[in-house]
Amino acid sequence: MAGDRDELVFHTNPQSRGRIVRWMLEEIGQPYRTAVQAYGAGMKSPEYLAINPMGKVPAIVHRGVVVTEAAAICAYLADAFPEAGLAPAQDDPLRGSYFRWLFFAAGPVEAAVSAKALGLLAPPERAGMVGYGSFEQTVDTLEIAAQSASPWLLGDRFSAADVYVGSQVDFGLTFGSIPERPAFTAWAGRLREREAYRRAQALDNALVAQES
Known part of the structure; x- marks a missing residue:
């Protein structure tokens, strides 16, 4: 049907x-x-x-x-x-920045954070072989994204990039996998105030409670 x-x-x-x-x-x-x-x-x-x-x-x-x-x-x-x-139109110049940060978080950020947590970061002399380069370089670049979030990555317009990249920052601050920096904490604070974020958290937390 x-x-x-x-x-x-x-x-x-x-x-x-x-x-x-x-x-x-x-x-x-x-x-x-x-x-x-x-x-x-x-x-x-x-x-x-x-x-x-x-x-x-x-x-x-x-x-x-x-x-x-x-x-x-x-x-x-x-x-x-x-x-x-939640996404710029095909002919919107902001679509480039939207994809840039969305997939930066899916690629270098995800890889660097996971590698650090597992103790598997590439040694400095082999950094050119991995997409994230070094953990420090990746976090510094992520900070540039967070600093540009005024209030959101695309300026006044909230988008799916804020959801995905912001989630990486939110998780990182919660679990200590990325360092606390003013730009990160300020952006995460704005994200956590969104009604959809709060509803989502409540739904998943209720499922966790059912499983325990």
Whole structure:
């Protein structure tokens, strides 16, 4: 049925990067169905592996299309629901900055933070081989993005880039994976005041409480 095909299904776990997509979904304001996937058997089940062979969350299914990877999902949703105003139009000069920061966070920031947490940062003499260069260089560049967020990455216009890049900053400050700097804390403070952010947090925190 057409209604079933148009349904937006959100596969997640409340203790995962799915929190980023939850926030994005609350920002677009469209109805969606949540399918919680448990770590282990749930995410590695044949049914879920048919959706995401990586056996990871988040993932969405919309109009018969599967989208995985949090940054890609945010970009997809922003374009799929333009009425939410979360992505610059194709002919808008701001679209370049929008993609620049969105994928800077998905690439160098994600890689550098993960490598540091695992004690696997590239040695200085091999920094040219990795996309992030060094952890310090990546964080300094992320700070440039945060400093430009006045109040948002695209100026007065909030976008999906704020959701994704801002989530990296928010998580980093919460778990100590990025250093506290005034530009980071100020931006994160503005993000945490958004109603969609608060709704998303409440929904995921309620799911965590159910599991405990």
